[in-house]
Each structure stands twice: as C-alpha cells, then as structure tokens.
Amino acid sequence: MKKLAIIWAVFSTALTWPLEAQKVTGRVFAEENGKLEPLPYANVFWKIEKSGTVTDDHGLFVIDRPTKNDTLVVSFVGYKRLELYLRPGVRQLDSLILRPGNLLAEVEIREVVKGIDLDPKAIQLTQNIGKKELAKAACCNLSESFETNPVVESSFTDAISGIRQIELLGLSGKYTLLQTENIPTGRAMNQLLALSAIPGPWIESIQLTKGIGSVVNGFESMTGHINVELLKPESAPYLHLNGYVNNALRMEANALLGSVVTDHLSQHTLIHLNASTIPWDMNGDGFMDMPIGQQVNLQNKWKYSDGRRFEGQVGLRFLNDSRASGTMETPLLGALAGVQWPYRARERRWEFFTKNAFIFETEKPSSIGHIVSVHQHTSDRLYGNRRFDGHQWSLYQNLIYQSGDGSNQWIFKAGLSQQIDQVFGAFEDTSSVETYDQRTEVVHGAFAEISWIPSERFSAVAGGRVDYSNLFGFFATPRLHLRFAPWEGTVLRAHVGTGRRTPLLALESAQALMSNRRIFIASQLQQEHALNAGLSLQQDFRLNYRKGTITADIQRTYFYNQFIQDFDLHALEYHGYFNRGSSADHVMLQLDYEPMRRFETRLAYRRQWVFTEFTHQRLETPYVAPERWFANVAYSTRGNWKFDLTVNYFKSRRLPQTVEKGSFRVEDRSPDFWIVNGQINYTLKKGELYLGVENLLDLRQLNPVIAAGDPLHPAFDATIVWGPIFGRMVYAGINWQVF
Known part of the structure; x- marks a missing residue:
C-alpha cells in the first residue's frame, strides 16, 4: 500500500496547486555609470490598489498580487519611474532597472515598512511577520522567532531536553496548524522538534493567524495557523x-x-x-x-x-x-x-x-x-x-x-x-x-x-x-x-x-x-x-x-x-x-x-x-x-x-x-x-x-x-x-x- 501511495502521489503531480495568495517576486537594480547595482528601499506598489512594499538591502521584493489585474510601479528618488502591466500568471521579474532621472522631477513619500503587517483587507486576523521583525532577535530557529511578538509565548517543556514549545490562545502549540509553505510540518512525530527544525536564517516571512483557519488547509487547526515562507x-x-x-x-x-x-x-x-x-x-x-x-x-x-x-x-x-x-x-x-x-x-x-x-x-x-x-x-x-x-x-x-x-x-x-x-x-x-x-x-x-x-x-x-x-x-x-x-x-x-x-x-x-x-x-x-x-x-x-x-x-x-x-x-x-x-x-x-x-x-x-x-x-x-x-x-x-x-x-x-x-x-x-x-x-x-x-x-x-x-x-x-x-x-x- 505504501509503494502504491508513493507512486500515485508522484505521478499525480501533473495536476497542481494554487497559491493561497499569489505573490510576485523580483529584484530592482539601479543603473549608475553603465553598471547595475541592487537598489535597496525602492518603492514597489500597485497603481490601482495602492498596496505595496519596499525592496530589501539587496534589492529584492515580494508583493501580494491583487485580485484584479493591475500595473506594478517601481520608483525611487532620483530615478525615472518604471511601470509594468503584468499579464495574468506572471509571478517572477528577474531584473527591473531604474535609470537616473531629474532629482526634482517628483517627490516620493516612502512609507516605512512594518516588521509586523496586519492587512486591513484580510478576512482573517493574520499577521505577516517579515525580515525586519525577525532581525530584532537572534531567531536561531522558529521557536525563537516570536520573542518580539506578544501573540505567541515560547517556553521549555522540561528542565533537561532543551525542547521548546509554543502557546497560542492559552493552549499548547499542537493545536496550532504549523505549515512550511502550505505543507504540514508540526504534526504527529514531528510536533516536538518542528519549531527547532526550521532555522531562522532560512525564513523569509511568517503568516500568523489567530483562531480557526481555512478548511483548504485541513481540519487540524483549532487555535491558529502558522505558515512559514x-x-x-x-x-x-x-x-x-x-x-x-x-x-x-x-x-x-x-x-x-x-x-x-x-x-x-x-x-x-x-x-x-x-x-x-x-x-x-x-x-x-x-x-x-x-x-x-x-x-x-x-x-x-x-x-x-x-x-x-x-x-x-x-x-x-x-x-x-x-x-x-x-x-x-x-x-x-x-x-x-x-x-x-x-x-x-x-x-x-x-x-x-x-x-x-x-x-x-x-x-x-x-x-x-x-x-x-x-x-x-x-x-x-x-x-x-x-x-x-x-x-x-x-x-x-x-x-x-x-x-x-x-x-x-x-x-x-x-x-x-x-x-x-x-x-x-x-x-x-x-x-x-x-x-x-x-x-x-x-x-x-x-x-x-x-x-x-x-x-x-x-x-x-x-x-x-x-x-x-x-x-x-x-x-x-x-x-x-x-x-x-x-x-x-x-x-x-x-x-x-x-x-x-x-x-x-x-x-x-x-x-x-x-x-x-x-x-x-x-x-x-x-x-x-x-x-x-x-x-x-x-x-x-x-x-x-x-x-x-x-x-x-x-x-x-x-x-x-x-x-x-x-x-x-x-x-x-x-x-x-x-x-x-x-x-x-x-x-x-x-x-x-x-x-x-x-x-x-x-x-x-x-x-x-x-x-x-x-x-x-x-x-x-x-x-x-x-x-x-x-x-x-x-x-x-x-x-x-x-x-x-x-x-x-x-x-x-x-x-x-x-x-x-x-x-x-x-x-x-x-x-x-x-x-x-x-x-x-x-x-x-x-x-x-x-x-x-x-x-x-x-x-x-x-x-x-x-x-x-x-x-x-x-x-x-x-x-x-x-x-x-x-x-x-x-x-x-x-x-x-x-x-
């Protein structure tokens, strides 16, 4: 039965999986004297919906795609504004290049990126915890990634093993659905070790939902849902x-x-x-x-x-x-x-x-x-x-x-x-x-x-x-x-x-x-x-x-x-x-x-x-x-x-x-x-x-x-x-x- 299940699983991947929230990723470069350098803190936002983000220290960005088709705008003071209309299905932009422009051509107001973002349009009470927040503490692994967050409490299970557990809504972390990129991680035999088995430097972001989650992700969520990207x-x-x-x-x-x-x-x-x-x-x-x-x-x-x-x-x-x-x-x-x-x-x-x-x-x-x-x-x-x-x-x-x-x-x-x-x-x-x-x-x-x-x-x-x-x-x-x-x-x-x-x-x-x-x-x-x-x-x-x-x-x-x-x-x-x-x-x-x-x-x-x-x-x-x-x-x-x-x-x-x-x-x-x-x-x-x-x-x-x-x-x-x-x-x- 096990062999048949594995064979069926592998071959059935010709079907496939929609992301819970489709994302667009990319990298922004600045052209200076004929050379390209990654551009940190550039504004990246949707022209109609207005939601946006900023690039990180290496010019990288990840942004949620709106439900309606929209134009992606990339801007930075001193550079010409770049606008891209993305066709449906496009999710990866390898190189977006901003070229020098008139420093006084426009005034950019850049909103400071939040360490924890709570989207007012989200139907569930979900925190998006980004790299900025994770950098506030050592975050050696996932169990230590909530030190600056009052929602989750982390503690040791005993005085000897060194194993950490989390608590959400006053209950053990086993009642919180833990997933890595929408794949269940912290369940069954792995429930004790899962938190220390996801190294902090590997983490791009964490989506933390308080309360019952979506039926799409299964029936095991009781007090919350943690998805690690x-x-x-x-x-x-x-x-x-x-x-x-x-x-x-x-x-x-x-x-x-x-x-x-x-x-x-x-x-x-x-x-x-x-x-x-x-x-x-x-x-x-x-x-x-x-x-x-x-x-x-x-x-x-x-x-x-x-x-x-x-x-x-x-x-x-x-x-x-x-x-x-x-x-x-x-x-x-x-x-x-x-x-x-x-x-x-x-x-x-x-x-x-x-x-x-x-x-x-x-x-x-x-x-x-x-x-x-x-x-x-x-x-x-x-x-x-x-x-x-x-x-x-x-x-x-x-x-x-x-x-x-x-x-x-x-x-x-x-x-x-x-x-x-x-x-x-x-x-x-x-x-x-x-x-x-x-x-x-x-x-x-x-x-x-x-x-x-x-x-x-x-x-x-x-x-x-x-x-x-x-x-x-x-x-x-x-x-x-x-x-x-x-x-x-x-x-x-x-x-x-x-x-x-x-x-x-x-x-x-x-x-x-x-x-x-x-x-x-x-x-x-x-x-x-x-x-x-x-x-x-x-x-x-x-x-x-x-x-x-x-x-x-x-x-x-x-x-x-x-x-x-x-x-x-x-x-x-x-x-x-x-x-x-x-x-x-x-x-x-x-x-x-x-x-x-x-x-x-x-x-x-x-x-x-x-x-x-x-x-x-x-x-x-x-x-x-x-x-x-x-x-x-x-x-x-x-x-x-x-x-x-x-x-x-x-x-x-x-x-x-x-x-x-x-x-x-x-x-x-x-x-x-x-x-x-x-x-x-x-x-x-x-x-x-x-x-x-x-x-x-x-x-x-x-x-x-x-x-x-x-x-x-x-x-x-x-x-x-x-x-x-x-x-x-x-x-x-x-x-x-x-x-």
Whole structure:
C-alpha cells in the first residue's frame, strides 16, 4: 500500500496547486555609470490598489498580487519611474532597472515598512511577520522567532531536553496548524522538534493567524495557523552566510546558496549546522542546564515557471538531530555505564515534496494545483532507565481548484485531500515494553470554500469539509469568517468553526518520562474535537501625524473531547485519558505606534482563563500564565545602528501537584517574574553584525529538577518548569551577503 501511495502521489503531480495568495517576486537594480547595482528601499506598489512594499538591502521584493489585474510601479528618488502591466500568471521579474532621472522631477513619500503587517483587507486576523521583525532577535530557529511578538509565548517543556514549545490562545502549540509553505510540518512525530527544525536564517516571512483557519488547509487547526515562507529560489542570494555563538559556546552556521539557471528555472540549497559541546551546570544540582549535541539540517529546492500558465517546485529536506543531557557524567554519544540519569535523543527525518500549479487565462480566472509531501521520521530517546521508540511514515496530498467570477466578488475553492499516517510509539523500561501507538490512519477528504466580497466594506468566507478516517469514520468541519469595515480605518472580524486531530498517546505523554512517575495511559484512541470562536477589532489612527494601530480580540476555545495529560491526580503518577469540557478564554489588547521617525513601540496586555476538565476536578491548566504585560521598543539611527528592547511581565501560573511533605515539596504556583531581552544591530555594506542578550535580569528557576541528588527516588521530577534555568544568555552573530 505504501509503494502504491508513493507512486500515485508522484505521478499525480501533473495536476497542481494554487497559491493561497499569489505573490510576485523580483529584484530592482539601479543603473549608475553603465553598471547595475541592487537598489535597496525602492518603492514597489500597485497603481490601482495602492498596496505595496519596499525592496530589501539587496534589492529584492515580494508583493501580494491583487485580485484584479493591475500595473506594478517601481520608483525611487532620483530615478525615472518604471511601470509594468503584468499579464495574468506572471509571478517572477528577474531584473527591473531604474535609470537616473531629474532629482526634482517628483517627490516620493516612502512609507516605512512594518516588521509586523496586519492587512486591513484580510478576512482573517493574520499577521505577516517579515525580515525586519525577525532581525530584532537572534531567531536561531522558529521557536525563537516570536520573542518580539506578544501573540505567541515560547517556553521549555522540561528542565533537561532543551525542547521548546509554543502557546497560542492559552493552549499548547499542537493545536496550532504549523505549515512550511502550505505543507504540514508540526504534526504527529514531528510536533516536538518542528519549531527547532526550521532555522531562522532560512525564513523569509511568517503568516500568523489567530483562531480557526481555512478548511483548504485541513481540519487540524483549532487555535491558529502558522505558515512559514522560506527563501525563494528565484530571489535567494547567490551566497549568504550566517554565524552565531553565545556565552554557553553554542555555535550555529548557515549557508544559503541560490542560482538562477535559466529565465524559467532556479534552485537553492539551504544548509544549517549547530553544535553545543560543553556541559553547563550553573545551579550546581548535578544536572546539565541545557543539552549538548548537534544538528544537521539540509534543503534543496528547484522551481520552474513559464511566467504564464505553469509553475512547479520539487525539493528534498533532511534533518538529523542528536542531543544528550541529564547528570553531568552523561556522555554525548557512547557507553552509558555508571551514569546516574542520562537523557539521550536522536531524531532523523527526511521529506520529499512537490508543488505544481496550472493557471488558466480565461475570462473567469481559475487555477488547479497539487501539493504532495512524503516523509519518514524516526525518534529514539533514553530517559534514565526508560526509553521512547517512535517511527512514522506519512503521505500528504492536497488538490485544489480555484475560480472567480471575473469581477472577483465571488471566489470559489474546492478540492480533495489525503493524509496517511503509519505510526509506532512505545515506552520501554528494564522489565517491560508498553506500546501505545501502533496504527495506520488513512483520511480522505473533500472540501469547498466560497468567498463573497461585494464591496471593500464587507467580505465573508464560508467553508466546510467532510473527511473519512478508517479509524473514526465520517466527520464534518464547518468554518465561517466575516469581515466588516464600517468606515475607513476600522475593521471588525468574526469567526467560528471546529477542528479535530488524532493525538499520539505515547509521544504526547513522553514528558512524564522526565520523572519517576508511574505512567497510566488510556488504551482506546479517540479524536480530539474543539470549537473555536472569536471577535476582533482593528483600528488605525493618526496621532501627531504619525500612524498607529490598536488591535483587540476575544477568543474562546471549547473541547468536546481532549487528551488530558494529568499530573495532578497523584503526585507520583501520570494519567493520560480523554475527557470533555476543557476551555480557554483569551482577551488581548495591542498598540503599535511610531511616536517619532525611526522609533517604534509595541505595547500589549493579555488575559486568559484556561481550565482543564480533569476526571477528579476542574482546575486551572498548569504552566499557563493568566496575565502577560508586554512592551517592545525599536530605534534605528540615520546611520547603521539599530536598537531593540523587549520587556515581559508574567503573572503567577499554577504548577502540578508534587509530594505533600518534605524537601521535595514544590509550591502550588510560580512567582510573578520579568523577562527582558535586547539586541543591537550594525549594518554593513554586505551584511550585518548583531549583539544581544536574553534574560537580561538573570532570572533563574531554583531547583528545576526535584530530587536531583537522588534520581532513583520516586519523587524525582524534571517536568515542573516555569522559567529560565541557565540564566542570562549573551550572544553575537553575523549575516554576510557574499554575492
């Protein structure tokens, strides 16, 4: 069956895939004395729609194509204006050349590009996070790309593994659909490693949607949708190097290599290496504060476009991640004799993907397309004297047809999807093997979505899908999004819909292996099922002639069925089971304002009421901060310097139950605490230097490993983590555009 599925997937790519939002990419050059030089900060915009962007430091730009045909305008002070009418289907402009003109011929007013852009015309509450925002922090990988964003919270899963997780709307990141260029990434066996497996220098932009997403992307989104766009082959630098090192001597290196082979064919190769070889024990408890290990991450992608009717991509990804931690005697890789409590993990993943699209030049524009991804993932982890063994093979396909009515008041999408997951997950100790995941789930789905845009003031998207699982039968997923702009500068949005996912019982319970708790997991697999609804307000304003935006939203997520990870029923036990009634209510207010030129501020307040319906009682969900205050300020000089400072204040969060008496007792709640991060950037002619600090105040959680001196004690537990362990982290790095 697996071979047939792969053969069918590869050959069926002759069909193809329409982009969610078609984009036009290109590069702008300035002609000076007969030579061409990339032109940074040139204005690129649509003549009728007026939406636009500016080129980056290397003259590159990416701009969303409007729904109606339009003329692309490129301008810069001192150069003749360039206008291009683009035919339908044209998405790549290799060289746009501006020639010198009269300096006084026109006055250009250039709008400063935003680090986070919230499109008032978008039906969903979606942030577009660009390179400018990502450059404010080290962003070694995706998990660290939200340090300057109050919407997403990032934290460690435990005190030993060094694995980060994200939280959106008060719920774990597993309820947020994570995709890389519209291909599912953070699901099943990869859900723990996905965030650290996407290197920051590879990222071109991130689209972050709060609340339920589109049915076109599947049924698994419950609290949000994160889509990561990587550097494009047609606009990637010929050679870009990145290096990073911190005071723990963690080192990273990235090489980005791109080439335009012909006018229609381009490719890139992305290389990432990181290594931590020195164990640290800053609190003296005998356990490493962070793991040692290394990661190798590679991607090669080819893209073909005829500029009119066809576009195709094909690529390969490979990941090998090895890490070791635990007691200080633990070796990186090798014999474990005499080690008190070792942690060792090795993850290996490969993926083949292809994306193709046909665009039909008809009176009613339409397209048909296909996305295919095949991957294999193996996971081998040692927790003291217990082991987790996991394997996964998956096939994902999405076939989409899109058509408009010519006036773009109606846009119709429909398609078919297929998801095959063959998974195995088991726990093993010295005396037994418990297998909790051993299944092949095949899900076939059909979906339809219609967008109605009668005017610029109102738009609606209604969608639904019906899927059939060989394990759970038929199920439906309805979703609705509404947008209303009563007057210019004000946008109201509303959404409601459901989502479902199939948990991996062993993988999602593996956190309990970071302790000596006895493990009890439900034997019958069920689907998780949730309802998400929300309202939001986006209000643009001007104060002292400077633009600003206020965003407010309220969201509720209710679980009809959820896999509960219960550390509270008994202090020395973990229970995993399904139950109904958990909920998360989320309210957030955010202000973005530029009080003076080159000085940007972002302020936010978030309040959450997140409760888990345990079998024994309803309790506040552990590790979730009910309140968060956030401030970010960024200043850039007229010269080459940029400064960024981020301040977070977190209110006390509930902690799970521990032993009732003795030295192993942990308080029921964490303290309130502050986290302050900062960074300084210096721009070079062909690159950038940066120096930063995380956790400036040197906050540390004392004794994050309970019973660290006796790892065989029943109370041993490394899962109760609410704050930083290592302390202050200083880092430095370089980005260098070689050519």
